Structures are given as C-alpha cells and as structure tokens.
Amino acid sequence: MKTLLLLLITTTLSWGVSYDPFLLDTQLSLLPKIAMLEKNLLPQGKSPIKILIAYDNGDIDTAESCVKILMTKFNGHINAHPIVATILPFDKLDNSASYHLIYALKASLTQLKKVHNAVGSSGAVTALYDADKLGDDGLLLSIQMERAPVIMINARALRENRFSFPDSLLEIARIIQ
Secondary structure (H helix, E strand, O other): OHHHHHHHHHHHHHHHHHOOHHHHHHHHHHHHHHHOOOOOOOOOOOOOEEEEEEEOHHHHHHHHHHHHHHHHHOOOEEOOEEEEEEEEEHHHOOOOOOOOEEEEOOOOHHHHHHHHHHOOOOOOEEEEOOHHHOOOOOOOEEEEEOOOEEEEEEHHHHHHOOOOOOHHHHHHOEEEO
16 A cells, blocks of 8 residues: 555656646647647548647656546537547657647657657647747747746748648747747
C-alpha cells in the first residue's frame, strides 16, 4: 500500500513539474476550436475531427491525459463532428496518416521538425505546448499564459501553408515573425 501511494505521489509530482496543468488544460480547450476556424480544414458532413498528440517517450502518461482532457472538455464532439484523438511518439511520426490538428507536447527542435514534416499533404494545423519554441520550428500555433491566454501564431507557417483564418482571430493573436 505504501509503495502504491509513493508511486502515485511521485507520478503526480513529476507530471506537475514537467507540465503546467492549467496551461495544458487551457491549450487543449482552445487549440482545437482555433484549428477548426481554418476555412479549409473542417471535415465534410459529420466526418470525425482527427487530433494527434505527439509526445516524447517519457511523456506517454501526459499524452494519454491530453486525450482524456479533450474527450471530457468537448464531450467527444467539436462543432457536431466526433473527435478521434490518438497519441504517437515523435520517433514514430510520418506523413502516412491525415490529421486536422497535431499537438506537440514538450519537444526538442528536431522533434518539432518531425511534427512539421508529418503534416505532409494533409494540411493539418500544428500546435505546440512550448510557446517559446514557436518561431523556428515550422509549427503554427501555441498559447501562452499572461494575464489571460495569448494566442500565438507563427507568421511564416501561416504564409507557407496558406492557412485561411478569420481576420478577427488574426487581430487578437500575437503574430510571431
């Protein structure tokens, strides 16, 4: 019993140290909705919205928690489309599958470039946990907490991928050059 309790406390503390639970919850609440604002991304009819959580090998528990958060927050649906959320480690990413949103947990720049390359021709919106790495990785979105959540958009990724978001989103977002 003591061992189980110690394991539970250690796991909880290590998760809390690595990731800010409030930031993670905020990002998972906002990023899928922001991604669905992209005019060419919304699936036809009642097709599912495919979300991939990319993670480093030590973060599988956090990735699984992200799926649970997504399914709970949205009750399994976004804009009447069912959510299909999957997890995959960075080293298994390729462009063989198609997604609407790829969300990267903490990662090195090399791993983030794998996320960028995994998009392929699917045109997926990419987002990452670490907003401070948004500039050079080729990914599109992040959210950082200041007094309120700040939506950050990578201008280069926006141009290169020809994403079409409403002007109202671009006006409130912080555009990173």
